[in-house]
Amino acid sequence: MNRQYPCLRRIRLFAISSISRFLMLVMGVASMSAMASTSQQSIIVSEGRQLSSIEQGDPFKAQHGVLTEQQKSTLNELVLKEKQQRQASESAGKNHAEKLSRSEIIALRASGVMSEKVQQGLPTAQSLSNGTGLSKIQKAQVNQQAIVGYRDFDIYAAYSRLFDDLDEDGFYQTFSVTFDADVYGFTQGEAANVYAELYLSRNGGPWEHYYSTDVFTIYGDATDDDYEVLTTLAQGYKTDYYDVLIDLYELGYEDIVATLSSEESDGLYALPLESSDRDTVYEEEYVEVIETEVHVSGGSMTWTSLFILLLLGVQRTVLPTKRLNNNTD
Numbered sequence: 001m002n003r004q005y006p007c008l009r010r011i012r013l014f015a016i017s018s019i020s021r022f023l024m025l026v027m028g029v030a031s032m033s034a035m036a037s038t039s040q041q042s043i044i045v046s047e048g049r050q051l052s053s054i055e056q057g058d059p060f061k062a063q064h065g066v067l068t069e070q071q072k073s074t075l076n077e078l079v080l081k082e083k084q085q086r087q088a089s090e091s092a093g094k095n096h097a098e099k100l101s102r103s104e105i106i107a108l109r110a111s112g113v114m115s116e117k118v119q120q121g122l123p124t125a126q127s128l129s130n131g132t133g134l135s136k137i138q139k140a141q142v143n144q145q146a147i148v149g150y151r152d153f154d155i156y157a158a159y160s161r162l163f164d165d166l167d168e169d170g171f172y173q174t175f176s177v178t179f180d181a182d183v184y185g186f187t188q189g190e191a192a193n194v195y196a197e198l199y200l201s202r203n204g205g206p207w208e209h210y211y212s213t214d215v216f217t218i219y220g221d222a223t224d225d226d227y228e229v230l231t232t233l234a235q236g237y238k239t240d241y242y243d244v245l246i247d248l249y250e251l252g253y254e255d256i257v258a259t260l261s262s263e264e265s266d267g268l269y270a271l272p273l274e275s276s277d278r279d280t281v282y283e284e285e286y287v288e289v290i291e292t293e294v295h296v297s298g299g300s301m302t303w304t305s306l307f308i309l310l311l312l313g314v315q316r317t318v319l320p321t322k323r324l325n326n327n328t329d
Helices: 006-039 069-091 102-110 116-120 122-130 136-145 303-328
Strands: 043-050 152-163 174-184 191-202 208-212 216-219 227-235 240-250 256-261 271-273 294-296 299-301
Touching: 043 069, 043 208, 069 227, 102 191, 102 208, 102 240, 116 208, 152 240, 152 256, 152 271, 174 191, 174 216, 174 240, 208 227
Parallel strands: none
Antiparallel strands: 043 227, 152 174, 174 227, 191 208, 191 216, 191 240, 240 256, 240 271, 294 299
Protein backbone atom coordinates (compact mmCIF):
# COMPACT_ATOMS: atom_id res chain seq x y z
CA MET A 1 0.00 0.00 0.00
CA ASN A 2 1.41 3.38 -1.10
CA ARG A 3 1.83 5.88 1.66
CA GLN A 4 2.27 9.68 1.67
CA TYR A 5 5.45 10.46 3.55
CA PRO A 6 5.22 13.59 5.74
CA CYS A 7 8.11 15.48 4.15
CA LEU A 8 6.96 14.99 0.55
CA ARG A 9 3.38 15.78 1.52
CA ARG A 10 4.45 19.06 3.09
CA ILE A 11 6.45 20.00 -0.02
CA ARG A 12 3.46 19.25 -2.28
CA LEU A 13 1.03 21.23 -0.13
CA PHE A 14 3.44 24.16 0.02
CA ALA A 15 3.80 24.19 -3.79
CA ILE A 16 0.03 24.07 -4.36
CA SER A 17 -0.54 26.83 -1.80
CA SER A 18 2.12 29.06 -3.36
CA ILE A 19 0.72 28.64 -6.86
CA SER A 20 -2.81 29.39 -5.65
CA ARG A 21 -1.70 32.58 -3.89
CA PHE A 22 0.21 33.73 -6.96
CA LEU A 23 -2.80 33.19 -9.24
CA MET A 24 -5.08 35.04 -6.82
CA LEU A 25 -2.60 37.93 -6.69
CA VAL A 26 -2.42 38.16 -10.48
CA MET A 27 -6.21 38.05 -10.81
CA GLY A 28 -6.58 40.73 -8.13
CA VAL A 29 -4.12 43.08 -9.81
CA ALA A 30 -5.84 42.57 -13.17
CA SER A 31 -9.22 43.26 -11.62
CA MET A 32 -7.99 46.43 -9.90
CA SER A 33 -6.40 47.74 -13.10
CA ALA A 34 -9.59 47.04 -15.04
CA MET A 35 -11.65 48.93 -12.47
CA ALA A 36 -9.21 51.82 -12.52
CA SER A 37 -9.30 52.05 -16.31
CA THR A 38 -13.10 52.01 -16.45
CA SER A 39 -13.51 54.57 -13.69
CA GLN A 40 -10.76 56.85 -15.04
CA GLN A 41 -12.19 60.07 -16.42
CA SER A 42 -10.61 62.08 -19.17
CA ILE A 43 -8.72 65.21 -18.13
CA ILE A 44 -7.87 67.90 -20.65
CA VAL A 45 -6.76 71.43 -19.80
CA SER A 46 -6.12 74.45 -22.00
CA GLU A 47 -4.80 77.98 -21.77
CA GLY A 48 -5.76 80.57 -24.40
CA ARG A 49 -4.52 84.05 -25.18
CA GLN A 50 -4.42 86.56 -27.99
CA LEU A 51 -0.93 86.89 -29.40
CA SER A 52 0.85 90.18 -29.66
CA SER A 53 2.21 91.41 -32.97
CA ILE A 54 5.68 90.20 -31.95
CA GLU A 55 4.42 86.71 -31.09
CA GLN A 56 2.53 86.11 -34.31
CA GLY A 57 3.37 82.62 -35.54
CA ASP A 58 4.26 81.34 -38.95
CA PRO A 59 1.86 78.61 -40.19
CA PHE A 60 4.59 77.24 -42.44
CA LYS A 61 7.19 76.68 -39.73
CA ALA A 62 7.94 73.31 -38.15
CA GLN A 63 4.87 71.52 -36.83
CA HIS A 64 6.74 70.23 -33.78
CA GLY A 65 7.87 72.55 -31.03
CA VAL A 66 9.33 72.74 -27.54
CA LEU A 67 7.39 74.13 -24.60
CA THR A 68 8.89 76.90 -22.53
CA GLU A 69 9.32 76.44 -18.80
CA GLN A 70 6.52 78.95 -18.23
CA GLN A 71 4.15 76.98 -20.46
CA LYS A 72 5.03 73.74 -18.70
CA SER A 73 4.44 75.32 -15.31
CA THR A 74 1.09 76.78 -16.40
CA LEU A 75 -0.17 73.48 -17.78
CA ASN A 76 0.97 71.54 -14.71
CA GLU A 77 -0.86 73.98 -12.45
CA LEU A 78 -4.03 73.64 -14.53
CA VAL A 79 -3.87 69.84 -14.36
CA LEU A 80 -3.32 69.91 -10.59
CA LYS A 81 -6.21 72.35 -10.14
CA GLU A 82 -8.51 70.19 -12.24
CA LYS A 83 -7.65 67.06 -10.25
CA GLN A 84 -8.20 68.89 -6.95
CA GLN A 85 -11.59 70.12 -8.12
CA ARG A 86 -12.59 66.60 -9.09
CA GLN A 87 -11.48 65.19 -5.76
CA ALA A 88 -13.48 67.87 -3.97
CA SER A 89 -16.54 67.01 -6.06
CA GLU A 90 -16.17 63.31 -5.30
CA SER A 91 -15.78 64.04 -1.57
CA ALA A 92 -18.98 66.08 -1.70
CA GLY A 93 -20.79 63.26 -3.50
CA LYS A 94 -21.08 65.18 -6.76
CA ASN A 95 -20.45 63.70 -10.17
CA HIS A 96 -18.04 65.55 -12.40
CA ALA A 97 -19.73 67.04 -15.47
CA GLU A 98 -18.82 65.24 -18.67
CA LYS A 99 -17.63 67.06 -21.76
CA LEU A 100 -20.49 68.45 -23.83
CA SER A 101 -21.05 67.75 -27.50
CA ARG A 102 -21.10 70.45 -30.15
CA SER A 103 -24.88 70.30 -30.50
CA GLU A 104 -25.27 70.77 -26.74
CA ILE A 105 -22.96 73.82 -26.73
CA ILE A 106 -24.82 75.33 -29.70
CA ALA A 107 -28.13 74.84 -27.88
CA LEU A 108 -26.77 76.53 -24.74
CA ARG A 109 -25.43 79.53 -26.64
CA ALA A 110 -28.69 79.85 -28.59
CA SER A 111 -30.58 80.01 -25.28
CA GLY A 112 -28.33 82.81 -24.04
CA VAL A 113 -26.17 80.70 -21.71
CA MET A 114 -22.54 81.77 -22.02
CA SER A 115 -19.39 80.15 -20.72
CA GLU A 116 -17.75 81.32 -17.50
CA LYS A 117 -14.86 82.84 -19.44
CA VAL A 118 -17.21 84.93 -21.57
CA GLN A 119 -19.13 86.05 -18.50
CA GLN A 120 -15.88 87.07 -16.84
CA GLY A 121 -14.97 89.10 -19.93
CA LEU A 122 -18.23 91.01 -20.04
CA PRO A 123 -17.00 94.02 -17.98
CA THR A 124 -14.09 94.51 -20.38
CA ALA A 125 -16.35 94.09 -23.37
CA GLN A 126 -18.89 96.52 -21.93
CA SER A 127 -16.20 99.14 -21.33
CA LEU A 128 -15.16 98.67 -24.94
CA SER A 129 -18.76 99.09 -26.07
CA ASN A 130 -19.12 102.26 -23.96
CA GLY A 131 -15.99 103.71 -25.49
CA THR A 132 -14.29 104.27 -22.16
CA GLY A 133 -10.62 105.18 -22.56
CA LEU A 134 -10.60 104.68 -26.33
CA SER A 135 -9.20 106.87 -29.05
CA LYS A 136 -11.46 108.57 -31.61
CA ILE A 137 -10.62 105.95 -34.21
CA GLN A 138 -11.39 103.11 -31.81
CA LYS A 139 -14.67 104.79 -30.78
CA ALA A 140 -15.66 105.00 -34.42
CA GLN A 141 -14.90 101.29 -34.81
CA VAL A 142 -16.97 100.44 -31.73
CA ASN A 143 -19.90 102.53 -33.02
CA GLN A 144 -19.68 100.71 -36.33
CA GLN A 145 -19.95 97.41 -34.45
CA ALA A 146 -23.47 98.39 -33.36
CA ILE A 147 -24.68 98.00 -36.95
CA VAL A 148 -26.12 94.49 -37.08
CA GLY A 149 -26.35 92.36 -40.19
CA TYR A 150 -24.01 94.38 -42.40
CA ARG A 151 -20.73 92.59 -41.88
CA ASP A 152 -19.29 89.14 -42.30
CA PHE A 153 -16.93 87.05 -40.19
CA ASP A 154 -14.38 84.51 -41.27
CA ILE A 155 -11.68 82.33 -39.75
CA TYR A 156 -9.06 83.05 -42.36
CA ALA A 157 -6.50 80.43 -41.31
CA ALA A 158 -5.55 78.02 -38.54
CA TYR A 159 -2.59 75.82 -37.81
CA SER A 160 -1.46 73.48 -35.04
CA ARG A 161 1.80 72.54 -33.35
CA LEU A 162 2.69 69.40 -31.39
CA PHE A 163 4.70 69.14 -28.16
CA ASP A 164 5.92 66.41 -25.77
CA ASP A 165 6.32 62.90 -27.16
CA LEU A 166 8.25 61.26 -24.34
CA ASP A 167 8.08 57.67 -25.60
CA GLU A 168 8.86 58.77 -29.19
CA ASP A 169 6.01 56.80 -30.74
CA GLY A 170 4.87 59.70 -32.93
CA PHE A 171 1.89 60.64 -30.71
CA TYR A 172 1.98 63.80 -28.60
CA GLN A 173 0.33 64.76 -25.32
CA THR A 174 0.34 68.54 -25.85
CA PHE A 175 -0.71 70.63 -28.84
CA SER A 176 -1.59 74.20 -29.74
CA VAL A 177 -4.14 75.63 -32.16
CA THR A 178 -3.64 79.15 -33.53
CA PHE A 179 -6.29 80.85 -35.67
CA ASP A 180 -6.83 84.23 -37.34
CA ALA A 181 -10.42 85.52 -37.23
CA ASP A 182 -11.45 88.44 -39.47
CA VAL A 183 -14.43 90.76 -39.71
CA TYR A 184 -15.52 92.58 -42.89
CA GLY A 185 -17.74 95.67 -42.59
CA PHE A 186 -18.09 99.24 -43.83
CA THR A 187 -14.78 100.51 -42.48
CA GLN A 188 -11.20 99.38 -42.77
CA GLY A 189 -9.95 97.68 -39.63
CA GLU A 190 -13.40 97.44 -38.08
CA ALA A 191 -13.42 96.12 -34.51
CA ALA A 192 -15.50 93.22 -33.22
CA ASN A 193 -15.68 91.47 -29.85
CA VAL A 194 -15.74 87.72 -30.35
CA TYR A 195 -15.09 84.41 -28.59
CA ALA A 196 -14.59 80.87 -29.82
CA GLU A 197 -15.59 77.32 -28.87
CA LEU A 198 -13.13 74.53 -29.69
CA TYR A 199 -13.92 70.84 -30.20
CA LEU A 200 -12.03 67.57 -30.62
CA SER A 201 -13.07 64.55 -32.66
CA ARG A 202 -11.32 61.24 -32.29
CA ASN A 203 -10.78 59.52 -35.63
CA GLY A 204 -13.93 60.94 -37.22
CA GLY A 205 -16.12 60.48 -34.14
CA PRO A 206 -18.50 63.01 -32.56
CA TRP A 207 -17.27 66.49 -31.72
CA GLU A 208 -16.46 66.93 -28.01
CA HIS A 209 -16.12 70.41 -26.54
CA TYR A 210 -12.78 71.05 -24.85
CA TYR A 211 -12.29 74.81 -24.52
CA SER A 212 -14.08 78.18 -24.47
CA THR A 213 -11.92 81.23 -25.12
CA ASP A 214 -12.39 84.49 -23.30
CA VAL A 215 -13.67 87.56 -25.15
CA PHE A 216 -11.08 89.09 -27.48
CA THR A 217 -11.14 91.81 -30.10
CA ILE A 218 -10.36 91.44 -33.78
CA TYR A 219 -9.78 94.28 -36.26
CA GLY A 220 -10.86 93.80 -39.86
CA ASP A 221 -8.55 91.45 -41.70
CA ALA A 222 -5.52 92.31 -39.57
CA THR A 223 -2.82 89.68 -39.43
CA ASP A 224 -1.57 90.56 -35.95
CA ASP A 225 -4.61 89.54 -33.87
CA ASP A 226 -4.21 85.75 -33.87
CA TYR A 227 -5.50 83.71 -30.94
CA GLU A 228 -3.64 80.68 -29.56
CA VAL A 229 -4.97 77.82 -27.43
CA LEU A 230 -2.38 75.55 -25.77
CA THR A 231 -3.81 72.21 -24.65
CA THR A 232 -2.50 69.13 -22.87
CA LEU A 233 -4.21 65.75 -22.60
CA ALA A 234 -3.52 64.66 -19.03
CA GLN A 235 -5.57 61.50 -18.72
CA GLY A 236 -8.01 59.18 -20.46
CA TYR A 237 -7.33 59.95 -24.14
CA LYS A 238 -6.46 56.95 -26.31
CA THR A 239 -3.62 56.93 -28.76
CA ASP A 240 -5.24 58.01 -32.02
CA TYR A 241 -5.70 60.77 -34.59
CA TYR A 242 -7.82 63.76 -33.56
CA ASP A 243 -9.47 66.54 -35.59
CA VAL A 244 -10.19 70.08 -34.37
CA LEU A 245 -13.18 72.35 -35.05
CA ILE A 246 -13.50 76.06 -34.18
CA ASP A 247 -16.82 77.90 -33.89
CA LEU A 248 -16.63 81.71 -33.71
CA TYR A 249 -19.32 83.81 -31.96
CA GLU A 250 -19.81 87.56 -31.82
CA LEU A 251 -20.39 88.80 -28.31
CA GLY A 252 -24.07 89.59 -27.77
CA TYR A 253 -25.36 87.28 -30.50
CA GLU A 254 -26.31 83.65 -30.09
CA ASP A 255 -25.57 82.27 -33.56
CA ILE A 256 -22.25 81.06 -34.91
CA VAL A 257 -20.71 83.65 -37.22
CA ALA A 258 -17.86 81.52 -38.62
CA THR A 259 -16.60 77.93 -38.49
CA LEU A 260 -13.38 76.25 -39.46
CA SER A 261 -12.69 72.52 -39.11
CA SER A 262 -10.41 69.75 -40.31
CA GLU A 263 -12.52 69.53 -43.49
CA GLU A 264 -11.29 72.95 -44.62
CA SER A 265 -7.90 73.18 -42.91
CA ASP A 266 -5.10 70.60 -43.01
CA GLY A 267 -3.66 72.22 -39.87
CA LEU A 268 -6.63 70.91 -37.88
CA TYR A 269 -6.70 67.43 -39.40
CA ALA A 270 -5.53 64.12 -37.90
CA LEU A 271 -3.36 65.35 -35.04
CA PRO A 272 -1.49 62.34 -33.54
CA LEU A 273 -2.34 62.61 -29.86
CA GLU A 274 -2.44 60.60 -26.64
CA SER A 275 -2.80 61.52 -22.98
CA SER A 276 0.23 61.71 -20.74
CA ASP A 277 -0.73 58.49 -18.92
CA ARG A 278 -0.07 56.69 -22.22
CA ASP A 279 3.05 58.67 -23.09
CA THR A 280 5.29 56.73 -20.71
CA VAL A 281 8.87 55.67 -21.21
CA TYR A 282 9.50 52.09 -20.12
CA GLU A 283 13.06 51.09 -19.26
CA GLU A 284 13.94 47.60 -20.40
CA GLU A 285 15.66 45.43 -17.83
CA TYR A 286 18.17 42.89 -19.05
CA VAL A 287 18.64 39.85 -16.85
CA GLU A 288 21.66 37.66 -17.51
CA VAL A 289 20.95 33.99 -16.87
CA ILE A 290 23.97 31.96 -15.88
CA GLU A 291 23.62 28.18 -16.02
CA THR A 292 25.69 26.45 -13.36
CA GLU A 293 26.74 22.84 -13.61
CA VAL A 294 27.87 20.64 -10.74
CA HIS A 295 30.43 18.00 -11.68
CA VAL A 296 30.14 14.67 -9.86
CA SER A 297 32.43 11.68 -10.59
CA GLY A 298 33.46 12.98 -13.95
CA GLY A 299 29.85 13.56 -15.08
CA SER A 300 27.73 16.70 -14.96
CA MET A 301 24.21 17.62 -13.84
CA THR A 302 22.10 20.76 -13.73
CA TRP A 303 20.48 22.29 -10.68
CA THR A 304 17.19 20.61 -11.64
CA SER A 305 18.80 17.19 -11.58
CA LEU A 306 20.47 18.00 -8.29
CA PHE A 307 17.11 19.03 -6.80
CA ILE A 308 15.54 15.73 -7.90
CA LEU A 309 18.39 13.79 -6.29
CA LEU A 310 17.92 15.75 -3.07
CA LEU A 311 14.23 14.83 -3.04
CA LEU A 312 15.12 11.17 -3.56
CA GLY A 313 17.59 11.45 -0.72
CA VAL A 314 14.91 12.87 1.54
CA GLN A 315 12.58 10.03 0.55
CA ARG A 316 15.19 7.40 1.32
CA THR A 317 15.91 9.02 4.67
CA VAL A 318 12.26 9.11 5.64
CA LEU A 319 11.48 5.55 4.46
CA PRO A 320 13.69 3.61 6.96
CA THR A 321 12.46 5.85 9.76
CA LYS A 322 8.86 5.10 8.84
CA ARG A 323 9.49 1.36 8.69
CA LEU A 324 11.32 1.47 11.99
CA ASN A 325 8.38 3.18 13.61
CA ASN A 326 6.03 0.53 12.14
CA ASN A 327 8.16 -2.26 13.47
CA THR A 328 8.23 -0.65 16.88
CA ASP A 329 4.43 -0.45 16.90
